[in-house]
Amino acid sequence: MASTLGSTPDFNKILYTPLAEADPEVQNIIDKETWRQFSGLELIASENLTSLATMQANGSILTNKYSEGLPDHRYYGGNEWIDELEVLCRKRALQAFHLDPAKWGVNVQPYSGSTANFAALTALLQPQDRLMGLGLPDGGHLTHGYYTAKKKMTASSIYFQSLPYSIDHSNQLIDYKGLATQARIFKPRLIICGASAYPRDWDYAELRKTADEHGAFLMADIAHTSGLVAAGELADPFQYCDVVTTTTHKTLRGPRAGLIFFRKDSKYADDLEKRVNDAVFPACQGGPHNNTIAGIATALHQACQPEWKAYAKQVIKNAQALAETLVAKDYKLQTNGTDNHLVLWDLRPLKLTGSKLEKLCDLVGITINKNAVAGDTSAQVPGGIRLGTSALTSRNMLEDDIKQVGEFLNRAVQIALVLQKEAGSKLLKDFVRVATQGGEGLEGYKQVKELKKEVQEFARKWPLPGVDVSDLKRPAGISEDD
Template sequence: MLRSALRSFSSSSTTTRRTFSRSAIMSVPIPNDFNKDLYVPLAQADPEIQALVDRETYRQFRGLELIASENLTSLAVMEANGSIFTNKYSEGLPGARYYGGNEVVDELEVLCQKRALEAFHLEPKTWGVNVQPYSGSTANFAAFTALIQPHDRIMGLELAHGGHLTHGAFTPKRKISASSIYFEPLPYQVDPVTGLIDYDALEKNVKLFKPRIIICGASAYPRDWEYARLRALADINGSYLMMDMAHISGLVAAQVQNDPFEHCDIVCTTTHKTLRGPRAGLIFFRKDKEADLEKRINDAVFPACQGGPHNNTIAGIAVALKQAATPAFREYATQVIKNTQTIGEELVKHDYKLQTDGTDNHLVLWDLRPLGLTGSKIEKICDLAHITLNKNSVPGDKSAATPGGVRIGSNSLTSRSMFEPEMRTVADFLHRAVQIGLQAQKEAGSKLLKDFVARLQGDGEAAKALAQLTKDVHEFAERFPLPGVPDSASIKRVE
């Protein structure tokens, strides 16, 4: 009924849309002085913010983004995300809002739902989706709220072994996330030798702990998932199987990773990362799992966990999902994996240690402990050289404050049309960063971070090598266009 109503609205409003063009609206005179600022562009209305936009644009253009949880979205997504849909409040669901004036928003949300199912090759009779979550974290917590009760048990991959904060992260001294505050978590781990998920140990603990939810998915795990085996483990105690595919959702949509929808009850995701949309979240749910599951999911999103949806972001998601359903996007996702594997292979040639000795997806986890360096130090060197990556715990770390590795992703560089030859250059930059780190640590005569940074900013060999690396990174990065900027050559140089 809702869809037929929306089709009717769309058809009846065609004349209206043709009559009122943007140029016609802009020709209407402003009726009073105190509203004149509402029509002034950003550069004129707020030069200070415009300057920050210009600086960030230049930073992204002249640098190399290697953070695995980031990407560079399209011009069309940015236009939709910055559109007039930001004005509309629309608590509720299509056809059942708490505010009037949502005819067009209803059409938008239904279209976004349709595109979400199409992008992930799902039948609407079997799967539904809520497109309103503000982020992947809120999507995860809404799913928990819908599925289980406070103090029920959950099992997710341990944070130090590549899991995510929202999968039940805690320390002996502190419950870190809401999922550990409101529920009872028991993390599972990777094998300390191979770095792969220890499914045998997980099975033993599932039988003992009897969790209500088993969570798969990770923040720093470079391999694919064995969903059939996880399904069998969930069925031991009648547990829900929930996948958080935030990092690999674009690879799943492109069908270059195993398909979680074949075996999971709930699949949550962010919409940026490999999916290359704006920053938000989605919750997919099996309609045939339980009769009231759709209502429970929708009620958990609103009103239980958040307020009215951000319709401008939903518009951006819809655009990204349309793009993700194209053959070109599948080529992109395939290249992401090739690029990441190339970086990994080049690092291995220098005898560096990678978790699991390689990767199947968009990231590599680089273990720096054999070198006597911390992830914090390499992150700092790379930041100064305008290579953006993040320090990351690796299995076996004794303290999250001094993580032993860094996480590297190729999403953004692949979006800048870089291929295997460019990845070899990037890997060489990373190798040079490590050599600079070793030299700085030697010059400092100390392993303290403050002494290390002082050498990088001093006048010794490490500082000179860093200056040359920075120059080389800038010259290399500026050869490639920046997505979302129609004419990258016109980007304003701002220091």
């Protein structure tokens, strides 16, 4: 018998059940992660805290729709509102970066920065064409052609020939002259600029000069700095590049996805729009994530507001305050400071690895990531850590607050040195054992507990975007110490 209007068949009741009731295990995991973010300090340079509005768009009913292809050229019906959304998102992307739509276009469908980069390479190059990108140990990204002596690590090195350029180790800045010399030998078809751990700005004009010498495309990957570029706080790569890629979740503060901007009047290709669009779909991925595109559109709308410039300025001020705090304590930073949102801290003079400090900071509620610094030979046991201020700035912290965070980091290093001595070995597992279990006559474990309490008390004073912290309660499975 057919169901009456408004009734729900038993097999569909689950469709109308809230998450907390339908799947309490997943809800509890979300609650625990919310509590962790509220109770700690997020300092990973590739992370940020997105807005309530962006989260709502990203978690919307748009997740239901499949829409392979581009607006007005879909492979499925029922996409009239999806087309309107994607066209709006493109418009906002160009507005956010102050681009003339007669000269620039954008594809907003990439699932991530890595897929955006590979689609861009697919659009610009033929298999085994040559590219140059900043080497990973010098702050570059895996997708810019990284490989080791024993293995080609990523698709960018498997399908294309790559040669890394480097920083000048005397000042740790990009070695533009060395790059130009290498290019005359290697003769690249593409030069990639951009990094994942480089604390200074880029000379795009110099890179354009080298690219033009060889008739090469110039591509900027501004995944880390796009929010600061949109605000006009860093140099503009769009003046010089043929293609610009970015993630949307770092300094741009959107959902996790990617964008590819392409110059319509590139001197080296008159069909970049078609090449990029075809590379995204069908060459590299399937139908777009429409809910994510909605979140991107919302984040880009926010980046077009006057308040965005103030936010970007504060991110940089906070990064510089953090750098100054650490330098004042005689710690070694790569380039001795920063122009952007990140700080690269060299721990090698302390005989301390990035892996150990990352683990210790996890235990006290400070989230950082181990990172290679110039001269490192292993990405698995790197000599430094990377710090970023975008997320803490999104929690309303200013310079004096960041200086307090710097004090916490200083104490974490001193505790890590105590733990390393108490462990009696170089092994990470022994370091973790004394940090989490202690032992008779050992002081490090007690210091870890003390610092954790202070970090939590400090962190919980600040708002958390998208969360009503006044109503936040300790979730099941979280101890009183967490």
